[in-house]
Amino acid sequence: MTTDTLSPRREPPVASSPARRAPGRPYRSTGPQAILGSGPAAKVVAIVALLLMTVMWLIPPAWMVVTSFKSEPDAAAPDGWMPKHGFTADAYQKILDQGNLPLWALNSLVVTVSVTALTVVVSALAAYGFSRTVFRGRKGLLALTLASIMVPPQILIVPLFREMVTSRLADTYAAMILPQVVAPAMVYILKRFFDGIPRELEEAARLDGAGSLRAFWSIVLPLSRPILAAVAIFVFITTWNNFLWPFVSTSDPDLMTLPVGLSTVKDSYGLQYAQIAAASVLASIPLIVVFMVFQRQIVKSVATTGLGGQ
Amino acid sequence: MSTVPTGVRRTAAGRSRRTGPLFVAPFLVFFVLFLVVPLGWGLWMSFTDSSLTGRGDGAFAGLANYAEALTDAEMWSSLGNTAVFTVLSSVPLVVVALIMALLVHTGLPGQWLWRLAYFMPYLLPVAVVWQIWLMLFQPGQGPLNSMLGAVGLDGIGWLTDTKFAMWAVVLVTVWWTVGFNFLLYLAALQAVPDHLYEAAAIDGAGAWRRLWSITLPQLRRTTGLIAVLQVLASLKVFDQIYLLTRGGPDGSTRPVVEYIYDTGFTGYRLGYASAISYVFFAILIVLSIAQFRLFSRREA
Numbered sequence: 293m294t295t296d297t298l299s300p301r302r303e304p305p306v307a308s309s310p311a312r313r314a315p316g317r318p319y320r321s322t323g324p325q326a327i328l329g330s331g332p333a334a335k336v337v338a339i340v341a342l343l344l345m346t347v348m349w350l351i352p353p354a355w356m357v358v359t360s361f362k363s364e365p366d367a368a369a370p371d372g373w374m375p376k377h378g379f380t381a382d383a384y385q386k387i388l389d390q391g392n393l394p395l396w397a398l399n400s401l402v403v404t405v406s407v408t409a410l411t412v413v414v415s416a417l418a419a420y421g422f423s424r425t426v427f428r429g430r431k432g433l434l435a436l437t438l439a440s441i442m443v444p445p446q447i448l449i450v451p452l453f454r455e456m457v458t459s460r461l462a463d464t465y466a467a468m469i470l471p472q473v474v475a476p477a478m479v480y481i482l483k484r485f486f487d488g489i490p491r492e493l494e495e496a497a498r499l500d501g502a503g504s505l506r507a508f509w510s511i512v513l514p515l516s517r518p519i520l521a522a523v524a525i526f527v528f529i530t531t532w533n534n535f536l537w538p539f540v541s542t543s544d545p546d547l548m549t550l551p552v553g554l555s556t557v558k559d560s561y562g563l564q565y566a567q568i569a570a571a572s573v574l575a576s577i578p579l580i581v582v583f584m585v586f587q588r589q590i591v592k593s594v595a596t597t598g599l600g601g602q
Numbered sequence: 603m604s605t606v607p608t609g610v611r612r613t614a615a616g617r618s619r620r621t622g623p624l625f626v627a628p629f630l631v632f633f634v635l636f637l638v639v640p641l642g643w644g645l646w647m648s649f650t651d652s653s654l655t656g657r658g659d660g661a662f663a664g665l666a667n668y669a670e671a672l673t674d675a676e677m678w679s680s681l682g683n684t685a686v687f688t689v690l691s692s693v694p695l696v697v698v699a700l701i702m703a704l705l706v707h708t709g710l711p712g713q714w715l716w717r718l719a720y721f722m723p724y725l726l727p728v729a730v731v732w733q734i735w736l737m738l739f740q741p742g743q744g745p746l747n748s749m750l751g752a753v754g755l756d757g758i759g760w761l762t763d764t765k766f767a768m769w770a771v772v773l774v775t776v777w778w779t780v781g782f783n784f785l786l787y788l789a790a791l792q793a794v795p796d797h798l799y800e801a802a803a804i805d806g807a808g809a810w811r812r813l814w815s816i817t818l819p820q821l822r823r824t825t826g827l828i829a830v831l832q833v834l835a836s837l838k839v840f841d842q843i844y845l846l847t848r849g850g851p852d853g854s855t856r857p858v859v860e861y862i863y864d865t866g867f868t869g870y871r872l873g874y875a876s877a878i879s880y881v882f883f884a885i886l887i888v889l890s891i892a893q894f895r896l897f898s899r900r901e902a
Contacts, residue, residue: 334809335708335710338705338708338710339710341701342705342706342710342716345705345719345720346715346716346719346720349719349720349722349723349777350719352723352734352735352738352777353722353723353726353734355734355737355738355745356730356733356734356737359737369743370737370740370743370745370748371743371748372748413628414628414629415629417625417626417628417629418625418626418628418629418630420625421622421624421626421629422626425621425622425625426622427620427622427623430626433626433630437629437633440633440637442886442887442890443637443641443883444838444882444886446838446840446862446879447644447862447879447880447882447883448636448637448640448641448644448879449862449863449866450647450862450866450867450872450875450876450879451640451641451644451647451872451876452636452640453866453867454640454643454647454652454872455635455639455640455643470632470635470636471636473632473636474632474633474637476633476637479629503621504621504622504625505621508625529725532727533725533726533727533728535727535728535729535841535845536840536841536863540863540867550729551727551728551729552729553729554729554733555729555732555845557733565737568733568737569733569734569737571733572729572730572734575729575730576725576726576730579725579726579727580722580725583718583721583722583725584718587717587718591717591721591785591789592789594782594785594786594789595785595786595788595789
């Protein structure tokens with residue numbers, strides 16, 4: 293499974309998703325449907341189970357959306373789904389007027405885009421170095437990089453925080469961004485991919501006088517778009533939602549990211565359920581829109597990078 | 603490979619000896635500054651009295667922190683909570699993910715809807731997840747307690763009763779993160795070759811038989827990987843527990859990572875927090891090696 297999804301010349305198997313089957317085309321007795329069996333009873337059971345689980349998984353966000361459109365008294369004393377005083381968009385109005393939500397979203401965007409861009413560039417360069425070049429200490433460094441995948445970021449927060457205070461970076465964007473750029477697992481995934489690209493392609497270019505950087509830039513990178521996209525998407529999702537490090541490294545409300553800022557909403561507004569719900573809905577929209585647009589790529593990137601050991 | 607003249611290969615090798623370090627250098631800078639240095643610094647701090655207030659800084663304490671940690675009932679209880687959480691969450695996170703993937707992979711229509719429904723929670727920031735469930739868990743007439751009331755059961759102090767708080771946290775975690783494992787299983791299922799099922803169909807194997815004899819064995823490798831990743835991820839739990847319960851009630855849900863955080867950032871004892879970090883790290887390494895051995899043996 294790992295080797296399959298990580299080898300470059302085969303698309304990760306998710307690419308041929310059954311979702312793309314032409315509508316109305318009858319299913320053969322093999323393939324996905326073979327799991328079910330052909331009996332109508334099995335199909336009914338499966339559909340019921342699917343619907344049941346889907347409803348269970350959708351109730352929490354649905355509750356949040358409904359609550360966000362309630363008036364504050366209705367939201368605070370919920371008596372079922374329907375509000376006594378009717379639906380209203382007041383909570384959204386208030387959140388957007390008085391809240392720091394747009395600022396937090398902007399901070400999240402700055403941090404996430406910076407981390408993603410830096411991680412992809414730095415990791416791809418290193419992966420190419422490990423995959424294609426020979427230099428003293430390369431094997432040792434590679435072994436060290438791989439071993440460091442084992443280090444849980446959680447145990448680094450105390451010394452990292454100390455480091456940020458000492459270097460006067462605490463409470464800056466740099467403090468939130470830079471430590472998140474270290475992604476040994478991503479280096480490993482990219483190296484595995486580069487290893488699978490035939491060397492002949494670059495050697496031909498080198499015969500024409502191209503240097504390593506040139507070969508990397510114009511031959512290896514274009515062939516690696518899918519894996520680069522996968523790594524970028526994966527880093528983007530995890531960084532956008534990262535809580536612990538941004539929470540520890542900033543106390544300045546003007547620098548808070550969405551997850552950190554949102555966790556303080558309770559304190560700053562008192563228990564305003566409708567406003568909390570509205571803030572949550574607004575904070576959830578970006579990634580969900582991204583997911584709906586890039587659904588196939590995201591599924592692919594989770595399948596490719598998820599097994600890499602994040 | 604052999605088509606390249608040796609002269610070119612030699613100069614290419616010579617060039618790569620010079621350019622190689624340049625490729626790796628940027629990563630190395632980040633790696634050293636933000637992983638190696640803090641790792642070493644943390645280890646050093648674990649032997650000192652370092653505190654966040656600056657007092658007692660650098661005073662060498664030898665193994666005192668470690669000695670204290672080994673007899674610290676709070677550390678052991680937080681490790682115990684972490685272990686309980688890991689067991690309670692890992693099993694459903696593997697099993698439910700598998701069931702979801704099997705159901706979705708049956709080729710029934712509405713693929714994008716199932717995928718969105720199961721994976722969407724994973725896309726939500728933890729602070730949103732926390733806010734949603736805090737509303738659902740409201741005591742008294744909260745939505746979950748109303749549902750219990752509707753079927754004639756008493757309301758539960760989801761986050762305030764020591765009997766239920768850990769279960770509530772597990773419930774939230776499963777709901778939030780199962781979509782990730784679900785996608786991994788879905789990818790693995792799509793890689794199972796059709797001809798295995800064709801052969802089984804010819805032999806007249808029924809649906810259960812195909813599940814037990816083809817699908818599950820084909821997924822064994824993925825299951826092993828998901829289990830390893832899941833256990834490691836669950837051991838490191840912090841965010842959702844901290845936000846939902848602050849480790850309460852009565853410390854009954856406080857995981858070890860939160861104890862590290864509390865000790866270092868609320869208790870200002872960075873040295874002691876570092877020592878606990880390293881005890882935890884040692885446990886993680888031992889567990890990973892054990893897990894790796896277990897699964898690679900089963901593989902062979």
